[in-house]
Amino acid sequence: MAKKSFRQDHLLGIEHLRVEDIEVILETAEAFIEVSSRDVKKVPALKGKTVVNLFFENSTRTRSSFEIAAKRLSADLINFSASASSLKKGESLKDTVLTLEAMNPHIIVIRHSASGSPLYLTTFARSSIVNAGDGFHEHPTQALLDALTAKQELGTLRGLKIAIIGDILHSRVARSNIFLHHKLGNEIALIGPPSLVPKEFEQLGATVYYDIRAGVRNADVVMMLRVQEERGARNYFPSIREYRNRFAITRDIFRLAKKRAILMHPGPINRDVEIDTAMADAPESVILKQVTNGIAVRMAVLYLLKGELDEAAN
Amino acid sequence: MKLLIKNGHVVDPAQRLDAARDILVENGKVKEIAGNIKKIPGIETIDAQGLVVAPGFIDIHTHLREPGQENKETIETGSRAAAHGGFTSIACMANTEPVNDNRSVTEYIIARARQVGLIHIYPVAAISRGLNGENLVEMADLVEGGAVAFSDDGQCVMKADLIRKALEYARMLDVPIIEHPEDHSISGEGQVNEGFISYKYGLRGILNAAEEVIVARDLILQNRIQSRLHLTHISTAGSVELIRNARRQRTRVTVDVTPHHLLLNEERIQQFDTVFKVKPPLRTEKDRLALIAGLQDGTIDCIVSDHAPHTRDDKDREFEYAPFGVIGMETSFPVIHDRLVRAKAISLQRLVELFSTTPARVLNLKERGQIRKGFPADLTLLNLSAKFKIDDEFFFSRARNCPFIGWEGKGAIAYTIVDGRVAYRSDKK
Numbered sequence: 001m002a003k004k005s006f007r008q009d010h011l012l013g014i015e016h017l018r019v020e021d022i023e024v025i026l027e028t029a030e031a032f033i034e035v036s037s038r039d040v041k042k043v044p045a046l047k048g049k050t051v052v053n054l055f056f057e058n059s060t061r062t063r064s065s066f067e068i069a070a071k072r073l074s075a076d077l078i079n080f081s082a083s084a085s086s087l088k089k090g091e092s093l094k095d096t097v098l099t100l101e102a103m104n105p106h107i108i109v110i111r112h113s114a115s116g117s118p119l120y121l122t123t124f125a126r127s128s129i130v131n132a133g134d135g136f137h138e139h140p141t142q143a144l145l146d147a148l149t150a151k152q153e154l155g156t157l158r159g160l161k162i163a164i165i166g167d168i169l170h171s172r173v174a175r176s177n178i179f180l181h182h183k184l185g186n187e188i189a190l191i192g193p194p195s196l197v198p199k200e201f202e203q204l205g206a207t208v209y210y211d212i213r214a215g216v217r218n219a220d221v222v223m224m225l226r227v228q229e230e231r232g233a234r235n236y237f238p239s240i241r242e243y244r245n246r247f248a249i250t251r252d253i254f255r256l257a258k259k260r261a262i263l264m265h266p267g268p269i270n271r272d273v274e275i276d277t278a279m280a281d282a283p284e285s286v287i288l289k290q291v292t293n294g295i296a297v298r299m300a301v302l303y304l305l306k307g308e309l310d311e312a313a314n
Numbered sequence: 315m316k317l318l319i320k321n322g323h324v325v326d327p328a329q330r331l332d333a334a335r336d337i338l339v340e341n342g343k344v345k346e347i348a349g350n351i352k353k354i355p356g357i358e359t360i361d362a363q364g365l366v367v368a369p370g371f372i373d374i375h376t377h378l379r380e381p382g383q384e385n386k387e388t389i390e391t392g393s394r395a396a397a398h399g400g401f402t403s404i405a406c407m408a409n410t411e412p413v414n415d416n417r418s419v420t421e422y423i424i425a426r427a428r429q430v431g432l433i434h435i436y437p438v439a440a441i442s443r444g445l446n447g448e449n450l451v452e453m454a455d456l457v458e459g460g461a462v463a464f465s466d467d468g469q470c471v472m473k474a475d476l477i478r479k480a481l482e483y484a485r486m487l488d489v490p491i492i493e494h495p496e497d498h499s500i501s502g503e504g505q506v507n508e509g510f511i512s513y514k515y516g517l518r519g520i521l522n523a524a525e526e527v528i529v530a531r532d533l534i535l536q537n538r539i540q541s542r543l544h545l546t547h548i549s550t551a552g553s554v555e556l557i558r559n560a561r562r563q564r565t566r567v568t569v570d571v572t573p574h575h576l577l578l579n580e581e582r583i584q585q586f587d588t589v590f591k592v593k594p595p596l597r598t599e600k601d602r603l604a605l606i607a608g609l610q611d612g613t614i615d616c617i618v619s620d621h622a623p624h625t626r627d628d629k630d631r632e633f634e635y636a637p638f639g640v641i642g643m644e645t646s647f648p649v650i651h652d653r654l655v656r657a658k659a660i661s662l663q664r665l666v667e668l669f670s671t672t673p674a675r676v677l678n679l680k681e682r683g684q685i686r687k688g689f690p691a692d693l694t695l696l697n698l699s700a701k702f703k704i705d706d707e708f709f710f711s712r713a714r715n716c717p718f719i720g721w722e723g724k725g726a727i728a729y730t731i732v733d734g735r736v737a738y739r740s741d742k743k
Contacts, residue, residue, distance in 0.1 A: 092631055114632035115516040116586030135634065136516030175516055200510040 006304040010129040012118045013138035014179040022144070022180065026157075028300035029148050029293070035072060036295055045307040046075035050105040054097070055132070056082040056112045061267060061291065062132050062141075066109050069298035073307070078105070093117065097125055106306045110134070115172075128305040136170050142266050143176035145297040149290050150221050153262045161187040163216050163257070165247060166225030166274055167233045168197045173266045174225060178204050191215035192247055195236040212247055219257040223264040224249055224274050240273055250276040254284065262286045316340050317734050318351060322362030322695065326369055327667040328684035337367065339691040342733035347687060362695055365728050368666045369684050370402025370692030372673035373643055374463075375492070375546050375570065375618035378435070381422060382411025387623035387712045389423065392643075393432040395621070395711035397738035399643040400669075400727040402433055402692035403682060407467045408440040415440040415451045417459035424460045432737045433730075434692075436462040436677060438492060441480045445469040450480060457487050462677045463544070465492035468593065468638075470528060472498060478535050485541040490568070490676060492544045495528035495553070496520075496594065505634060507580040507595040515584065517633065520595050522550040529553045533560040536567060544568045544676055547620050549575045549594040551604030558613045568676045570616040571605050573646050574717050577653050578602070582717070588629045588636035589717050592622075606659055615672040617650060619643045623713030641711050645718045648702045652723030662698075670694070695729035697740070702726045 006024050008017070035043055051070040055063050063079065070077040080100065097108065108127045110118050115135030122129050133139040151157050162181050168174045168190050181188050182205035190197050191209045199208055209215030216222055227233050227243065237243050254263065263285045271277040279285065317339040324335040324347070336351035337344060353359060378392040387395075396404045406423065408414035414423065420437045427435035439461035443449045447469060456464075464484060470493065471477045477493070484491050501524040506512050508519020529545060533556060536543040548554065548569055557569055574592060579599045582590040590596060608614040622639025629636050647669065654660050660668075674683025681689040703722045706714060730738040 092627070094630060112632065114634035116633045119586050120632060134516070136518075138516070169513070172516060175514070198513055200513050203510050204514060 008305070010118070010122055011140055011301050011305065012122070012129065012131050014140045014143050014176045014183070015138065019183050022147070022183065025144055025297065025300050025304060026148050026151060028304060029144070029296040032296040032299040032303070033293070035299070036292070041072050042074055043072065044074045045303050046070065046073035049075045049107070049306050051075045051077045051107045051109060051302060052100055052105045053077065053079045054100070054108050054110045055080070056110070057133070059111050059133070062111060065291070065294040066132060066298050069295050069302055072295070073299055073302055075302065094124060097121055101125055101127060107302060130301060130305070133172050135172065136175070137172050138176045139172040140176050141294065141298055141301060142173050143180045144301070145290055145294040146177060146223065146264055146266070147180055148293045148297055149264065149286050150262065152289070152293070153286055154220055154260065157184055157186070159186070160220040161189065161218055162221045162223065163189040163191060163219035164223045164225065165191040165212060165215070165249065166196070167228050168192055168201060168225070169236070170196070170228045170233055171225050177223065178206055182206070189215040189219065193237050193243070196233065212253055213256055216253055217256045220261055221264060222249060222254060222257055222261060225266070226268065226270055227273055244273055248272070248274055248276055249279050251279060251282070254279060264290060267291070315734065316354070316357040317691070317731070318354065318357055318359040319362050319367060319693070319695070320351070320353070320359055322365050322367035324367045324685060325663055325666050326685045327663050327671045328369070329686070331685070332663060335367070337685065337693070339734040342691055342735070344685060344687050344689055344691050347685060360695070360729060364697070364699070366662065366696040366698060367685070368694045368696060369670040370682065370730070370732065371400045371647065371669040371694045372403045372677070372679070372683060373399070373401045373619050373621070373646070374405045374616065374673045374677055376404045376406050376621040376643060377409065377623065377639070378406040379623055380410065380426065381419070386625055386628070389426040389435065390430045391710065391712045392621070393427065393430045393435065395643045395709065396433050397730045397732070398710045398727065399645070400647050400694040400696070400730050401643055402694065402730060402732045402737070403436065403679065404433065404643070405436040405438050405462060405677060407438050407465060409445065409467055413440050413444050414438070415443050415445070417452070417455050420456055420459040420461050433732050436679070438463045438465050440464065441466045441471055441491065442476065447472055447476065450476070450483065453483055454487060457489055461489070462679070463490045463492050465494065465546070467492070467494045470494050470496040470498065474531055474535065477532060478539065481536060481539045481541040481543060485539065488542065488678065490542040490544045490678070492546050493528065493532055494546050495525045495532065495548065497524045497527045500524035500527065504595070505591065506583050507597045509580070509598060511580045511583065515586070517583070522552055522597065522601070525550050525594055526552040526556060529556050533557070533565055533567060537563060537565045540566050542566065544570070546570050546618065547572050547575065547594060548614070549597050549601060549605070551601045554604045554608040554613055561613070568615045568672070569613065570618045571609065571614050572618060572620050573642060573649050574640055576602065576605055576609070577649055578717060586633040588631070588633055589640065589715055591633060591636055591638055592640050593638040606654070609660055609664070609668065615668070616676060617646060617668045619646045623711055624715045626714065629715050639715065641713050641716050644709055644711060645704055645716060647696070647727060648704070648723060648725050649718050649721060651698065651725030656724060691731060691734040693729070693731040694727065695731070697726050697728040699724055700726035700728070700740070
């Protein structure tokens with residue numbers, strides 16, 4: 001596999017990527033899907049490279065996904081989790097990262113509850129920084145794996161209508177998806193109660209709906225978001241019951257979307273809160289495919305940032 | 315001890331003076347102001363040819379961090395920074411450790427300021443004990459001890475009943491209550507102005523209404539109490555409008571604004587640079603222009619720095635965890651002169667009014683804010699054509715959290731004279 005032009009030192013978000021960058025990542029990911037289907041799921045593309053998973057927020061799926069991606073590329077991987085760290089002893093993020101960098105890693109994958117933290121790291125760190133989710137800001141690999149999944153299922157990433165439903169205000173997944181689909185020229189519908197979906201989001205190239213039926217109508221992709229209780233989202237509406245009645249995806253509402261529409265969720269899902277349990281398991285649901293594709297996308301990102309030319313072909 | 319300032323151009327809006335004058339100072343007081351005072355052999359003479367001589371600048375909103383946080387700033391470094399910025403008098407807020415809510419802390423600050431002996435420092439005491447928003451401090455005792463105003467500043471008084479009682483009680487003492495208008499139930503954990511930018515970058519927002527509901531509340535209370543209410547660092551177009559309307563109804567209120575809210579907008583935070591993290595947050599361009607209009611039409615009375623020193627480490631961290639605040643005493647005059655006076659948004663006379671005349675009136679500092687025979691010789695000499703460049707070396711403050719680093723322009727302090735003594739001169743650093 002030839003390493004195509006990817007002129008980024010870091011992956012901080014979708015906002016600053018060019019359309020060509022997005023396309024290169026997706027094409028590279030498609031090639032890596034094959035690796036994961038082999039019996040021996042390993043290529044030496046990152047042999048001798050060290051990847052640090054620096055997670056300051058609980059995350060099993062994203063951390064594991066990056067871990068598997070790095071290992072399938074033959075990288076050495078260190079998991080550094082905040083609870084076991086010196087952060088509890090009062091060490092600053094900067095000192096923590098400088099200490100890790102003294103061990104000469106090549107890539108630092110960071111998940112942090114404070115928006116902008118990955119960008120902050122680039123002001124002093126030497127490694128390539130990969131944003132695995134920062135506050136409510138961005139979660140670029142999630143948007144990329146969502147795009148890869150949509151491309152597989154729908155055959156194209158152009159001329160689509162993407163409906164995103166739920167807690168837009170506190171969602172980094174929503175922001176990265178909005179940036180991505182706006183760049184690709186797709187129609188974006190944002191759906192939720194006004195307290196969680198400020199009208200100003202329309203300035204990002206989306207249309208805001210408070211009526212789920214109007215928003216889902218003719219959509220190609222219906223993307224559900226989790227109600228993020230840990231971010232205080234519950235104070236933004238009166239009750240889960242009322243939320244579910246107005247904004248959960250059910251078979252009846254999903255019928256308003258296009259015939260071949262797919263249902264996505266970044267997980268973890270709350271069954272019978274934002275997603276009707278039958279819908280979660282319906283054939284249109286691609287939730288588990290998203291998880292599988294996450295590995296290929298993360299392999300692509302790690303490889304494009306630090307991989308050696310042509311080694312992946314071995 | 316005598317000092318003669320020759321050939322300067324005196325601007326004193328309090329007496330509508332805008333003319334060439336010599337000033338003779340004796341024993342710390344202005345002895346004579348005249349068109350031509352003959353040089354007296356043997357006395358110190360400043361040749362102020364080409365300089366503007368203004369009444370000493372007064373910054374009524376600063377944080378000096380002493381006692382308690384001397385790693386950020388001290389009364390000594392803060393005094394030097396003030397003198398460098400042209401300020402002969404400053405007022406310092408009560409959020410020290412311990413809080414300035416009792417006479418011993420007020421007297422300590424005054425004693426330390428005298429020891430340093432560079433400029434006048436006027437302590438602002440807390441409104442409530444320990445800034446708890448519940449119980450009034452001993453206001454009369456504090457005034458006797460030297461406090462010139464009361465403010466809980468960043469811990470805006472949430473209980474309308476408490477601010478009502480503070481305003482009523484302060485009327486007896488004829489001292490201002492200074493309110494930092496912020497409804498904490500609205501601003502919450504907010505980091506930046508709430509709107510498109512905060513939504514786009516995933517930062518918690520501080521709605522303009524968080525400020526405006528307190529401005530409105532205080533103006534309604536003040537309309538019947540008619541005490542001395544001063545609203546500090548207003549930042550929104552809505553606040554300007556509320557104040558304009560209240561004035562029409564003869565509500566007694568004074569208002570200040572900061573250089574950073576006048577010259578910067580929320581777009582600065584797009585790189586998550588913590589130097590632009592400040593309360594109230596940098597607002598929209600529309601708000602910024604409304605503040606300038608408020609300066610022009612007289613709705614806003616003075617300019618303050620809200621000088622809030624932090625260490626490098628305090629600010630060198632995740633945006634959400636960095637403290638709010640910028641330093642400003644040293645940059646207020648140069649940036650306002652360069653970007654508002656030279657751009658003809660306001661006149662030099664208006665600038666002097668905003669920096670000297672009105673701040674003296676707000677704090678009821680008698681004999682300051684004007685140049686009159688027999689008054690203390692607090693003078694700020696300005697070189698309007700001197701170039702300035704704000705870089706790391708520029709500062710006398712212990713801190714460097716200044717949003718104007720990198721700015722260049724024209725207008726510098728040439729001399730700061732306090733009670734007839736030179737506290738700062740640009741040719742000697």
